[in-house]
Amino acid sequence: MFGYIMPDKPELKIKEYELFRGYYCGLCKSMGRRYGTLSRFALNYDSAFLGLLLSSVHDEVPVLKKESCIVSPVKKKWIVVENKYIDFAADINVLLTYYNLKDNIRDEGGWLPSLALLASKGGYKNAASGNKQLDGIIAASINAQVQLEEQNCSSMDKAAEPFANMLSQLFAAGYKGEEKSVPRILGWIGYNLGKWIYIIDAYDDIEKDIASGSYNPLLSQYKYEKQDTKAFKAAIAEEVRGNLLQALSQTTSSIELLKLNNKGIIDNIVYEGLYSKTERILSGITSEKRSCIKNEKSIRSIGN
Amino acid sequence: MRNPYEVLGIREGADAEGIKKAYKELVKKYHPDQYQNNPLSDLAEEKLKEINEAYDYLMKNVGNKNGSSSYRQQEEPRYRNNQSDADRNYYSQVRTNINMGNVAAAEEILNRISSRDGEWYYLSGLIFMRRGWYNEAVTNLKTAVDMEPSNFEFRDALNKVMFSGKQYQSTVYNRRGYSTGPDTCSMCQGLICADCCCEMMGGDLIGCC
Numbered sequence: 260m261f262g263y264i265m266p267d268k269p270e271l272k273i274k275e276y277e278l279f280r281g282y283y284c285g286l287c288k289s290m291g292r293r294y295g296t297l298s299r300f301a302l303n304y305d306s307a308f309l310g311l312l313l314s315s316v317h318d319e320v321p322v323l324k325k326e327s328c329i330v331s332p333v334k335k336k337w338i339v340v341e342n343k344y345i346d347f348a349a350d351i352n353v354l355l356t357y358y359n360l361k362d363n364i365r366d367e368g369g370w371l372p373s374l375a376l377l378a379s380k381g382g383y384k385n386a387a388s389g390n391k392q393l394d395g396i397i398a399a400s401i402n403a404q405v406q407l408e409e410q411n412c413s414s415m416d417k418a419a420e421p422f423a424n425m426l427s428q429l430f431a432a433g434y435k436g437e438e439k440s441v442p443r444i445l446g447w448i449g450y451n452l453g454k455w456i457y458i459i460d461a462y463d464d465i466e467k468d469i470a471s472g473s474y475n476p477l478l479s480q481y482k483y484e485k486q487d488t489k490a491f492k493a494a495i496a497e498e499v500r501g502n503l504l505q506a507l508s509q510t511t512s513s514i515e516l517l518k519l520n521n522k523g524i525i526d527n528i529v530y531e532g533l534y535s536k537t538e539r540i541l542s543g544i545t546s547e548k549r550s551c552i553k554n555e556k557s558i559r560s561i562g563n
Numbered sequence: 564m565r566n567p568y569e570v571l572g573i574r575e576g577a578d579a580e581g582i583k584k585a586y587k588e589l590v591k592k593y594h595p596d597q598y599q600n601n602p603l604s605d606l607a608e609e610k611l612k613e614i615n616e617a618y619d620y621l622m623k624n625v626g627n628k629n630g631s632s633s634y635r636q637q638e639e640p641r642y643r644n645n646q647s648d649a650d651r652n653y654y655s656q657v658r659t660n661i662n663m664g665n666v667a668a669a670e671e672i673l674n675r676i677s678s679r680d681g682e683w684y685y686l687s688g689l690i691f692m693r694r695g696w697y698n699e700a701v702t703n704l705k706t707a708v709d710m711e712p713s714n715f716e717f718r719d720a721l722n723k724v725m726f727s728g729k730q731y732q733s734t735v736y737n738r739r740g741y742s743t744g745p746d747t748c749s750m751c752q753g754l755i756c757a758d759c760c761c762e763m764m765g766g767d768l769i770g771c772c
Contacts, residue, residue, distance in 0.1 A: 270739065416696035423695065440606050447603055450695055480698075498698070504728030505697040511731060512597055516606050526738075534735040 261460055262303035264452065266524065267531035275524045277337055281323055282314070283307040285339035288328070289349040294382035296329075301356035301379065305456070308528060310348030312448075313433040315520040316441060317344060347433050350386045354394055357383035358401050365405075366473055393432060400425035408474040415502065418476035419457040426453030441517065448513045455506040455533070462499055463540050465492055489543075496541050503537050567617035579625050586618045597730075599723060600692045602664060657686050666693045681711035685720065692724060700724060 266279055286307050291299045314321065319342065325335040339345060360376040363369075387394040403421035412418045430449030431442040461477045466488055468475035477483075481495045511529050519525060568575045571585045591597075593611045598604040653676050660669035670690050676683060688703035704721040711717060 414699065416691070416699050420696075444603055444606065447601075447695075454695060454697075501701065501725070501728055502697045504731050505724070506695075508727045508731035509601055509695070511734070512601055512607075513603055515592060516603060516610060530731075530735045530738055534732065 261456055262305055263456055263459060263533075263536055264305045264308040264528060265532050265536065266528045267535050270531045271527050272523065275521075275527065278321070278339075278521065279307075279311065279524050281321065281337045281339040282311045282345065284326075284328065284336060285342060285345045286310050286349055286352070288326070288338060288340070289342075289345050290352060290382075293346070293349065294353050294385055297378045298353055298356070298382040301352060303352065306348045306352035306355075309351065309430065309433065310342070310345040311521060312430075312445075312519075312525060313344035313347060314339075314342055315522075315525060316434065316445070316517055317436060318518075318520060319344065320520075343435075344433065350390050351393065351429055353379070353382045353386040354390070354397055358397055362401065362404075367471060393429065396425055396428045396432070411474060411479055412476060413479040413482075415458055415461070415476045415480050418461075418479075419454045422457045423450045423453035426450065426456075444513050444516050448510055451506040451510040451513070455503055455510070455537075458499060458502055458506075459537065459540055462492070462496075492543065500537070500541055503541075507533050507537070564616065564620070565613070567620045570613055570617035571621070579622070582618065582621050582625065586614065589614045596723075597727075600689075600727065602666070602693050605664065654682055654686065657690075661686070661689050661693065664693075666690055681707045681714060681717060683707075684710065685714075685717045688724075689720065697724070 266276075268276065271279065283302075283304070287299050287302045290302060321339045322341050323337045324340045326338045327333065327335045328338075357376070357379050360372050360379060363372045364376060400421040407418050407421065427446040427450035430452075431446035434442045434445055458477075461475050464473075464475060465477060467473075468478060469483070469488060477495060477499065481491070483491055507529070510533075514525065514529055568577065571582060571589065573581055573585045577585075590611065593607045593614065595604065595608065595611075598607040601607070653672055657669045657673050660666070660672065669686070673683065673686055673690065684703045685707035688700045688707060691697070691700035691703060701721070701724060704717065704724060707717040708714070708721055
C-alpha cells in the first residue's frame, strides 16, 4: 500500500494520538521482530490503519508497554504489543512491499529498487509461507493489474478493480470472529479504500508517469495528448474528486455499521484525514516522495 | 433484545428529550436514503429496526406513548415497496434483482436486452453503483438523463449519487465545527430537497414547510 491513510493530527486528542502512535510503533516492532530490521523501512500508515481497524472490530483491549526504539532511543514511548491483528497487518505490509518493489522494477528498473527487492526477499518468504491464502490473493491481483496495464485500460473503474478487490479480500480475511455481517462490511470498506488509494495515487503520479511514459489510468481515460500537465490536471480534478468522495462516502457509511473501539481515532482518519488528503492532492500539493527514505522519515516524524 | 440505552448510545435513565434527540440523530445516520447505493443497505435496515425497537421500548417505559414510531411508519413502507411488483418484463426483473442485491443476475438480464434507451442506461448506472464503479455509474446515469430529460426517476438517481460525496464533505466540515460556508448551505438545500421528495410520496420531513 502507499501510506495515504493518515490521521489529521491537529484534530486528534492527545490520548488518541498517543494510542495511534502506539499502534503504528507496534506494527513497526512486529515487522522488525518477525521479518528483520530491514523490513521496517517499508512500514506505512495504511497498514497501521488496518491493524487498528481490525483490533477495534475485535473489541481487543490494547496491551501497552513503554519501550525505546532506534528512531527514538532515549525517550521511551507507549507501544501496543502482543496483538495478533497488528501481526496480521505486518504480514500484509511485508507481502505488499515485496510485490510493489517487483512491480516498480518491471516498470522502471534501476539498481535501488533491485537492491531493496533483494533485501525484502527473506521477509517475504517468511511471511508468504505462513500466509499462503493472503499471498495468493495478492499475486492474483497483481497479475490482473499487469494485464490491464498492458491493454492500456482506459477506464479508471476497471483499472482500479484488481487493487480494490485485493484490499476487499484482505480486510475481510482479517476478521476472526463469528459475526456473519462483519467480513462483508470490512470487505466493502476495503474495496472502497482500495479504489480511493488507487485513484488518488494515479492522480498524484500524473507528472511522474508522463515523464517516464508509464501507464496511468487517468491519462488513458481522459486522453492525454501532450497538453500542459497543469491544465490537464485541473480539467479532470472535479470528476476525479467526485469519484474519490463517493468512495469515501461509502467507506464511512459502512464503518458506521460496525461496532468499534477507538471510534475517535478511526473517525478522525476516515473523515478528517482522508478528506484533507484528498483535497491536498487534488489541489496539487503532492505527497512526499514514497521511497525507503520517505518511510524512514515518517517513522522519525512520528517519533518526534 | 440488546440494552435499548446501549442501542441508542445514551446513558441509562436518560429523559424523554434525550432519548428523542439520540433517536433522531441515529435515524438520520442510518436512514435508507444514506445507504441507497450501498450494497450493505440491508445491514443498515437491520440497524434501523433495532433502533426503532429500542426507541419504542424506551418511550413506552418512559411513559410518552405519543412519541413512538413516528419515523418508522413514514420511512419503512416507502423503502420496502419497490421490491414487489416483479416479472412483467426484463426491466422489472433487473430492478427486482438490484433491489435484492443480486447484482450479477441483474447485469446478466440487462445484457440480454438489445435496445439502448434511457431506462437501460439508468439501470446499468444503478448496477455499476452497486459494484463500486462510480465513474461508469455517473456516465451511464448522465446518459439516461440526457436521453429522457423529463424523467424524474433518472434525474433523482443521478442527483443522489452526486449528493452523497457532497454529504461526506459536509459531515467533515461539521465535525470540524465550521458553522458557516457553502457546505452548510448545500446541506440545507439537500434537506429541502428531501422534504420535497417526502411530500411527493405523502410524507413530510420538515414539519413547517
